[in-house]
Amino acid sequence: MTLRALLLGVSVTLAAGQAQAQPDPADAAREAARMLEEASITLSEAEAARDRVKALTGTVRAYEAGLAAMREGLRRAAAREAELTAQLRAREDEIARLLGVIQTIETSAPPVLMLHPSGPLGAARSGMMLAEVTPGLNAAAKRLAEDLEEVRTLRQLQQNAARTLQDGLSGVQQARADLSKAIADRTDLPRRFAEDPVRTAILISSTETLDGFASGLSEIAADGSVTPSSADITALRGAVPLPVQGLMLRRAGEEDAAGIAREGIILATRARALVVSPTPATIRYLGPLLDLGNVVILEPQPDLLFVFSGLAEVYGEAGLVIPEGTPVGLMGGAAPEIGAIVSTNADVTGTERPETLYIEVREGGSPVNPETWFRTDKDR
Template sequence: MIATGAALWAGAAAGESDPASAARAASAQLEQAALDLQGAKAARDRVHALTETVRAYEAGLAAMRDGLRRAATRETMLAHRLRAREGEIAQLIGVLLTIETAPPPVRMLHPQGPLGSARSGMILAEVTPALNTRAERLRHDLEEVHTLRLLQQSAARTLEQGLAGVQEARTGLSQAIADRTDLPRRFAEDPVRTAILISSTETLDGFASGLSQIAAGGEIADSQADISASKGQIALPVQGVLLHKAGEADAAGVTRSGLVVAARPRALVTSPTPATIRYRGPLLDLGNVIILEPQPDTLFILSGLAEVYGEAGQVIPEDTPVGLMGGAVPENGAILSLSGDGTGTERSETLYIEVREGGSPVDPETWFRTDKDG
């Protein structure tokens, strides 16, 4: 059975709180993803199975990075705390050694006689639990530092296997999509008409308004699709965080009609609803673009992908992979070296999402739910 990455990550996040446990849970996620990959190769619906496997790997790698970051942060904090208490620790060890090595008769004698010995015994009885508590706390901290260091050392092999596994799953997914022949089609794309439209338009507006011209014979079958009931509740097509809302200026002062979402390199992009692929490929200065039509007179435009899947005219189910983000996945050593960096710089790729209704752009947040980070 293929386990979803989202479910695995939710379980780990809910059940594990300390850094070591979180990293171990992430390792288990990656091991499960490797098993899922073996099952996906023989699955009847390989596209669906491999999609879930890629997500499981992505979730596991993200969780591993988070666990290692937390482990590194915790180890640094403990190391600082132990260094700051070096004097106290030395004094504590000295006291404990003195108590341990003094012969019993000497411990029982006191210059003031039996009364002094009794008083000393009472004081020692009160002090000993506190000393034991401090010693136990010190032992726990030292053991935790040792555990965290071993965990970070053992993470190298797990990460290497996970990075190789997700690459294999992505390659398999790309091939499975190329081999798929069972999808219905609303039209057949005319490459000549498409090329003419691209060369004759200078804006996304112009291209979107001329999409009906790219079909062979100019005929596109009618669609009765209606997703209006999902308005405002549709998940983003990529796991990421919202960088800019519609109409919000970016660092260069540029405002756009759509959303900008930050995602990790090579993140999987899926169709958020059932839809017709109206166009896929390079367009203007937007990089690779895929234009989806979930219902008549409504377009979801996704740009900034490195790879796009599918063919224009295909009607695809919800959650179908439509492409991959660009960028280079950090190598094993880079992930380990950045495990203490919590700046979020690993989300280096951006996906632009624009929604058009009746030929005009509308705020994508009227359709997409953006209150959850992926």
């Protein structure tokens, strides 16, 4: 291989690696660290907020967003490092041959460099060729140095991420605990009815399906009556936000692995994700139900129920009227270990959303496709 061809090959390969580069993953990880730092400041400010529930809800969501961004930033950093490392290894032979030629030129005595088998004309041509390829050599060497520096930066970033993640995970855990206490201490919400535990237990024991339980919800009030509601969210039909950050796993009517099709949709969520009421609503029921795990049933307007099942924890009391964005529970699972987050790559992204939330909508006493009400065109 001629010197010109060797230099051209190395230069083209390096340039291709630069052209295919994604937006800087190191910057993405740094931005995520900034988000987590701001969430920490928000948590300290939430302690003195007049509406602590609202402030802490925003804090938990800020931490969730920051941790998700950090996971993504570290994944991209790991993928970029692997890409650069593979490119450098693939070019080892070319770079070694190039360095060999350069070393040969540098170690040759000046008089020898003046000689050429073809005489003075050949020597002149060789000099012209070296002058032509030198700028390309310098550019290739510069890009190689930049790649090596980027690899060092990405490795350093991943090594330093552990403390940031530890602070973020500790912060969101504290925010969730504070939020749970703030909800328990809240006394300023209106109430449409008082739940009778005995009637609720009788209703649960006498029904075998969600349909039967939902139909008998009016029976759980202590005095047998519920204050009428004039709430109307008809204008939000098809635009109600999902109650949790998640990805669509199964739509209404789609069969699962066992061949069972359900009336609602299933979202894949991260562990310990916060579930909120997507609209102002009355809590008609919350707690364990049948084989559905913890269930929250909200009534945003008369004859319309939003049913969420699969939560690990639930917040509030039946009968309370809650504002939009009020937390109603947490998903289950355990947050991933820091080491697992730092080493996350594209092959394990499916483990990031291990929990599932089932959402069913009942209108006029019958189930309807949740997408009639919820905006599901954009996965979050």
